[in-house]
Amino acid sequence: MSKVLVFGHQNPDTDAIGAAIAFANLQQVLEVDAEAVALGTPSEETQFALDHFGLAAPRVIEAVKPETDTVMLVDHNEFQQSVSDIADVTVLAVVDHHRIANFETANPLYYRAEPVGCTSTIIYKLYQEYEAEIPQAIAGIMLSAIISDTLLFKSPTCTPEDINAAEKLADIAKVDLNSYGLEMLKAGTNLGDKSAAELLDLDAKSFPMGGKTVRIAQVNTVDLKEVFNRQQELEAAMVAENAAKGYDLFLLIATDILDSNSELLAVGAPLEVVETAFATTLTDNRAFLPGVVSRKKQVVPQLTVAFEG
Amino acid sequence: MSKVLVFGHQNPDTDAIGAAIAFANLQQVLEVDAEAVALGTPSEETQFALDHFGLAAPRVIEAVKPETDTVMLVDHNEFQQSVSDIADVTVLAVVDHHRIANFETANPLYYRAEPVGCTSTIIYKLYQEYEAEIPQAIAGIMLSAIISDTLLFKSPTCTPEDINAAEKLADIAKVDLNSYGLEMLKAGTNLGDKSAAELLDLDAKSFPMGGKTVRIAQVNTVDLKEVFNRQQELEAAMVAENAAKGYDLFLLIATDILDSNSELLAVGAPLEVVETAFATTLTDNRAFLPGVVSRKKQVVPQLTVAFEG
Numbered sequence: 001m002s003k004v005l006v007f008g009h010q011n012p013d014t015d016a017i018g019a020a021i022a023f024a025n026l027q028q029v030l031e032v033d034a035e036a037v038a039l040g041t042p043s044e045e046t047q048f049a050l051d052h053f054g055l056a057a058p059r060v061i062e063a064v065k066p067e068t069d070t071v072m073l074v075d076h077n078e079f080q081q082s083v084s085d086i087a088d089v090t091v092l093a094v095v096d097h098h099r100i101a102n103f104e105t106a107n108p109l110y111y112r113a114e115p116v117g118c119t120s121t122i123i124y125k126l127y128q129e130y131e132a133e134i135p136q137a138i139a140g141i142m143l144s145a146i147i148s149d150t151l152l153f154k155s156p157t158c159t160p161e162d163i164n165a166a167e168k169l170a171d172i173a174k175v176d177l178n179s180y181g182l183e184m185l186k187a188g189t190n191l192g193d194k195s196a197a198e199l200l201d202l203d204a205k206s207f208p209m210g211g212k213t214v215r216i217a218q219v220n221t222v223d224l225k226e227v228f229n230r231q232q233e234l235e236a237a238m239v240a241e242n243a244a245k246g247y248d249l250f251l252l253i254a255t256d257i258l259d260s261n262s263e264l265l266a267v268g269a270p271l272e273v274v275e276t277a278f279a280t281t282l283t284d285n286r287a288f289l290p291g292v293v294s295r296k297k298q299v300v301p302q303l304t305v306a307f308e309g
Numbered sequence: 310m311s312k313v314l315v316f317g318h319q320n321p322d323t324d325a326i327g328a329a330i331a332f333a334n335l336q337q338v339l340e341v342d343a344e345a346v347a348l349g350t351p352s353e354e355t356q357f358a359l360d361h362f363g364l365a366a367p368r369v370i371e372a373v374k375p376e377t378d379t380v381m382l383v384d385h386n387e388f389q390q391s392v393s394d395i396a397d398v399t400v401l402a403v404v405d406h407h408r409i410a411n412f413e414t415a416n417p418l419y420y421r422a423e424p425v426g427c428t429s430t431i432i433y434k435l436y437q438e439y440e441a442e443i444p445q446a447i448a449g450i451m452l453s454a455i456i457s458d459t460l461l462f463k464s465p466t467c468t469p470e471d472i473n474a475a476e477k478l479a480d481i482a483k484v485d486l487n488s489y490g491l492e493m494l495k496a497g498t499n500l501g502d503k504s505a506a507e508l509l510d511l512d513a514k515s516f517p518m519g520g521k522t523v524r525i526a527q528v529n530t531v532d533l534k535e536v537f538n539r540q541q542e543l544e545a546a547m548v549a550e551n552a553a554k555g556y557d558l559f560l561l562i563a564t565d566i567l568d569s570n571s572e573l574l575a576v577g578a579p580l581e582v583v584e585t586a587f588a589t590t591l592t593d594n595r596a597f598l599p600g601v602v603s604r605k606k607q608v609v610p611q612l613t614v615a616f617e618g
Contacts, residue, residue: 099417104410111409113420129438 003033003068004092005061007083008119009076010039013203014046018145019074019119020058022138023095026123027072029132034072037061039083043202045148045188045220052184053140053173064089075119077103095122117162118149124165139172147181148188151220154260155294185257189221196230196237200252207300210307212248212270215241218295220257227254228263228286235285238267249274251303255293262292277306312342312377313401314370316392317428318385319348322512323355327454328383328428329367331447332404335432336381338441343381346370348392352511354457354497361493362449362482373398384428386412404431426471427458433474448481456490457497460529463569464603494566498530505539505546509561516609519616521557521579524550527604529564533572536563537595540574544594547576558583560612564602571601586615 006024008016020036027034038058042050050057063085064071071083072093079086079102093110094103097119114122120142127134134142146166150158153166170177191199204217221227227234238250249268256262264287266274271282280287292298315333317325329345336343347367351359359366372394373380380392381402388395388411402419403412406428423431429451436443443451455475459467462475479486500508513526530536536543547559558577565571573596575583580591589596601607 097417099414100409100420101413103412105408107408108406108424109409109422110424111420111422113418115417115419 002070003035004070004072005037005064005068006034006072006074007037007039007058007061008074009081011203012038012040012046013043013075014049014141014148015119015145016075017042017046017058018049018141019095019123021055022120022123022134022142022145023072023074023126025135025138026127026130026132030130035059043188044190045184046144048184048187049141049144049148052144052175052180053137055137055141074123077101077113079103095119095126097122114161115159117155117158118146118165120145120149121159121162121165124169125161134169134172136173139169140175143169143173143175143177143180144184147177147184151255151257151260151293152178152181152185154257156297157294182258185220186222189219189257191219191221191227196233197241200234200237200241200250205295206247207304209304210273212307213246214303214307215245215247215250216253216295216299216303217251218253218255220255222256222258224254224256224261224263228265231265231284231286234265235267238265242268251299253289253292253295253299257293260291260293262289263287264289273303273306276309277302311379312344313379313381314346314373314377315343315381315383316346316348316367316370317383318390320512321347321349321355322352322384323358323450323457324428324454325384326351326355326367327358327450328404328432330364331429331432331443331451332381332383332435334444334447335436335439335441339439344368352497353499354493355453357493357496358450358453358457361453361484361489362446364446364450383432386410386422388412404428404435406431423470424468426464426467427455427474429454429458430468430471430474433478434470443478443481445482448478449484452478452482452484452486452489453493456486456493460564460566460569460602461487461490461494463566465606466603491567494529495531498528498566500528500530500536505542506550509543509546509550509559514604515554515556516613518613519582521616522555523612523616524554524556524559525562525604525608525612526560527562527564529566531565531567533563533565533570537572537574540593540595543574544576547574551577560608562598562601562604562608566602569600569602571598572596573598582612582615585618586611 006020008020024034024036036058038060042057064083065085070090070092074095077094077096077100091105096113097116146162150162200217207214242250252265254263266285315329317329333343333345345367347369351366373392374394379399379401383404386403386405400414405422406425455471459471462472509526516523551559561574563572575594
């Protein structure tokens with residue numbers, strides 16, 4: 001079999017990078033000529049994790065065809081989130097924890113999806129099933145991915161399987177789960193040296209809702225005040241983004257990873273739908289959202305319903 | 310959780326029925342309120358297997374919504390092969406061994422596909438992973454599905470995992486794999502009491518190739534002569550089908566399950582492409598195809614290439 005490239009989604013987070021490294025390693029154990037690559041450079045959080053366990057960041061690729069015809073995808077399946085020439089190559093395998101959409105193959109493949117909090121949790125199970133040993137550094141990056149995706153188990157996307165996998169992996173990685181986890185999450189909250197535009201682009205997705213286009217950015221922080229000291233600058237950047245990209249409404253969710261609460265900043269229209277969605281009143285374009293940490297489970301569905309109502 | 314219906318594809322074969330029964334049983338062990346149903350009545354081969362192991366044929370459904378909102382799919386994923394209202398319900402899980410196409414969900418789900426010869430082989434592995442006991446009758450219908458899909462391991466789609474699962478299941482089902490397997494396959498070759506049109510519809514699929522529509526039917530037999538005694542009647546029915554449905558080319562693959570060879574009957578145009586595809590010459594519209602048993606692996610790709618050339 002020719003060389004196989006293994007990678008996660010564009011704009012990679014710690015799971016996209018970590019799951020690629022871990023799944024490529026498992027494939028190597030199974031005697032597949034696999035290499036972990038990435039569709040972008042690591043975030044500061046991911047770089048912290050890589051450095052901590054002595055791993056190199058995966059090589060960044062723009063396209064597959066110059067190198068090979070065969071790929072394995074982790075932490076995504078939708079073609080628009082994947083490599084540019086994904087439709088021209090053969091997908092041999094997918095390991096993922098998202099919905100399936102805009103994905104199609106010509107041939108049977110290996111596809112493993114489970115509704116858990118993190119792809120690396122599924123890959124941990126695969127190592128068990130193949131009775132393959134997990135090297136310490138690989139365990140460390142898988143653990144980091146689970147901590148990242150579940151915000152140290154505080155996200156409502158977290159399942160008992162994620163916690164179980166993380167505990168086992170922390171033993172292999174020889175780290176204290178909670179202290180390492182907090183340290184890693186904090187490494188991703190260094191927002192001070194970023195421009196407002198960079199901060200809004202760290203982890204942002206667009207959603208069509210009720211005929212409008214809603215942009216929702218999320219940043220993690222250990223100090224909500226630090227983020228909102230820059231409110232004026234952020235609002236100006238959000239107004240500019242709305243105008244440039246045609247967004248109707250821009251929401252910034254700043255999430256306090258220590259307290260597991262978020263503060264919302266909204267620019268655009270209709271703001272009354274935002275108030276309905278979260279049963280709150282915006283003051284100075286802001287609202288406190290107690291207990292909200294997951295965009296996927298605690299923001300998008302509520303907004304979708306409010307737009308439809 | 311509300312009731313979950315578990316079913317295979319339309320025009321069900323032994324794997325579509327058997328995998329539904331086996332996966333629904335596993336879900337019941339996992340305390341899910343699951344029921345195996347079907348999108349059609351069993352073939353004679355499948356009915357033989359059900360009778361042999363004392364199982365009732367699954368109830369036939371036309372739609373899901375009148376009963377529940379949640380389903381699990383086995384042995385298929387493409388919506389056009391599924392229940393009529395598949396797009397209106399939630400797919401909780403899929404277990405399959407086909408390519409993925411025309412399949413989409415709104416939410417994360419459990420999806421397990423492997424490139425093996427039979428869905429029931431994957432379900433056998435799931436029983437092992439959950440350390441669930443396989444009842445004798447369930448083992449029997451899973452074994453029957455593997456024998457059916459792999460033509461008793463003679464199909465090039467068969468993998469070592471299929472053979473391993475079948476051997477283990479034969480032990481649990483308390484049957485001799487080879488003698489039971491041949492007996493079951495023969496039960497599906499009773500073509501004498503079927504009209505030519507019925508015979509052509511037993512297992513037929515349409516494929517777009519090079520701007521033409523090609524219909525490829527396959528029947529299993531233990532006596533090729535018996536099939537071709539009716540050649541004139543079959544050709545007349547193929548001409549009528551081509552005219553009625555707009556097919557350009559109709560191929561009937563009659564497969565001798567004892568010798569693992571096939572005889573081809575072709576009606577329509579372009580016949581020279583058929584000759585190119587199989588490096589043969591049609592005599593009286595017929596050609597012998599030694600060693601050919603799999604439409605998926607030994608007929609469709611060869612024809613596709615010949616049409617493109």
